[in-house]
Amino acid sequence: MSEELKKGLEGVLVAESKLSYIDGEAGQLVYRGYSIDDLAREASYEEVLYLLWHGRLPNHDELQSFSNAMASERAIDGDVLDSIEALAAANEDPMAALRTVVSSLSASDPDTDANPTDRDTNLEKGRRITAKIPTALAAFVRLRNGDEPVAPREDLSHAANFLYMLNDEEPDDVLAETFDMALVLHTDHGLNASTFAATVTASTLADLHSAITSAVGTLSGSLHGGANQNVMSMLKEVDDSSKDPTTWVEDALEDGRRVPGFGHRVYDVKDPRARILSDKSEELGRAAGDTKWYEYSAAIEEYIQSEKGLAPNVDFYSASTYYQMGIPIDTYTPIFALSRVGGWIAHVLEQYDDNRLIRPRARYTGDMEREFTPIDDR
Numbered sequence: 001m002s003e004e005l006k007k008g009l010e011g012v013l014v015a016e017s018k019l020s021y022i023d024g025e026a027g028q029l030v031y032r033g034y035s036i037d038d039l040a041r042e043a044s045y046e047e048v049l050y051l052l053w054h055g056r057l058p059n060h061d062e063l064q065s066f067s068n069a070m071a072s073e074r075a076i077d078g079d080v081l082d083s084i085e086a087l088a089a090a091n092e093d094p095m096a097a098l099r100t101v102v103s104s105l106s107a108s109d110p111d112t113d114a115n116p117t118d119r120d121t122n123l124e125k126g127r128r129i130t131a132k133i134p135t136a137l138a139a140f141v142r143l144r145n146g147d148e149p150v151a152p153r154e155d156l157s158h159a160a161n162f163l164y165m166l167n168d169e170e171p172d173d174v175l176a177e178t179f180d181m182a183l184v185l186h187t188d189h190g191l192n193a194s195t196f197a198a199t200v201t202a203s204t205l206a207d208l209h210s211a212i213t214s215a216v217g218t219l220s221g222s223l224h225g226g227a228n229q230n231v232m233s234m235l236k237e238v239d240d241s242s243k244d245p246t247t248w249v250e251d252a253l254e255d256g257r258r259v260p261g262f263g264h265r266v267y268d269v270k271d272p273r274a275r276i277l278s279d280k281s282e283e284l285g286r287a288a289g290d291t292k293w294y295e296y297s298a299a300i301e302e303y304i305q306s307e308k309g310l311a312p313n314v315d316f317y318s319a320s321t322y323y324q325m326g327i328p329i330d331t332y333t334p335i336f337a338l339s340r341v342g343g344w345i346a347h348v349l350e351q352y353d354d355n356r357l358i359r360p361r362a363r364y365t366g367d368m369e370r371e372f373t374p375i376d377d378r
């Protein structure tokens with residue numbers, strides 16, 4: 001048994017996967033053999049889900065029936081809506097609310113008592129979870145703002161329908177396409193922390209809802225998916241200060257702060273998703289006649305790269321992209337979950353198909369052979 005300790009499991013191989021490939025030195029990301037650049041440009045979120053879950057790209061008919069089946073599962077039942085209303089009234093954090101809602105979805109799932117590892121059942125459960133998360137999130141955001149939830153529409157794409165339910169207004173093509181592209185970019189990323197959490201949970205033969213609930217909780221942290229909203233809060237702090245962005249981050253680094261949206265466990269260079277999103281952020285700024293958020297971001301990127309040798313990750317430019325799309329800042333991480341759920345499900349399916357309990361070891365550094373003192377003598 002190896003005694004080498006790999007803190008944070010850095011570089012440790014724990015599974016085989018056919019889902020996504022990351023070359024951290026070249027800045028390359030591939031889903032099932034297709035480059036993220038091609039998928040972001042050409043494929044819809046529904047196509048990418050089909051690719052990840054079924055192993056190949058769908059033809060027209062397959063995509064149509066897959067998308068229709070997903071769209072028909074968008075509605076959430078009354079009990080779940082009541083709990084969303086209570087969470088919104090309590091002003092719950094959106095990621096905590098989403099975690100609670102995902103867990104509660106199992107109560108109304110028709111296959112809740114099925115064999116937890118059955119692939120066909122899990123594809124249907126996964127379709128239902130993926131279809132309902134946007135409805136739940138949009139309802140939560142509207143209810144806490146004092147607005148009525150907007151019922152989902154089956155005639156819109158996954159991306160367009162979410163924006164429609166959020167804003168009670170059908171998005172224009174630019175908004176819908178930008179959001180769809182963001183969903184494609186966030187769908188999968190190897191054994192990142194939240195995906196790993198999902199597979200650890202699945203490896204005990206717990207069910208899909210349990211695995212996805214674990215994953216939502218894990219994504220919420222500021223070192224992982226939570227970073228995207230921290231990036232936007234930082235950009236707003238920069239804007240509110242009298243400092244230019246470079247001086248602001250220089251001071252933040254001197255204070256020992258980590259700059260959200262920079263650094264990555266796998267990439268040594270700019271994350272390929274950040275490359276695509278930085279172009280999008282600039283494009284949205286130009287279209288609106290104000291590139292301020294992009295310019296702040298680009299100045300910070302240049303400074304951190306030259307001073308710390310750290311490159312931006314996906315969370316850095318998704319922030320200004322979402323902000324310019326009018327999406328509320330504390331919704332950015334739930335939106336990450338709304339997309340990543342497709343990757344979590346794909347990895348959980350792989351785990352069930354070739355399962356072994358995931359159970360590493362810790363090196364014990366505590367005391368030994370202590371003499372027990374009865375409570376009355378302590």
Ligand SMILES: CC(=O)SCCNC(=O)CCNC(=O)[C@H](O)C(C)(C)COP(=O)(O)OP(=O)(O)OC[C@H]1O[C@@H](n2cnc3c(N)ncnc32)[C@H](O)[C@@H]1OP(=O)(O)O
Binds near residue numbers: 222259262263308
């Ligand atoms: C979707 C995603 O999850 S992408 C990641 C999102 N998270 C963030 O953007 C949060 C900011 N980034 C970070 O905290 C880290 O880069 C992580 C968590 C992403 C990667 O962490 P690790 O691989 O464990 O690297 P680790 O935390 O050991 O950092 C290595 C060194 O770089 C420094 N560093 C890493 N990221 C940053 C940062 N964003 N700002 C300042 N310094 C940083 C660390 O301080 C450390 O320096 P030290 O060795 O002098 O102490």
Ligand SMILES: O=C([O-])CC(=O)C(=O)O
Binds near residue numbers: 265314
């Ligand atoms: O891979 C990681 O560690 C984090 C990440 O970029 C992601 O989950 O998209």
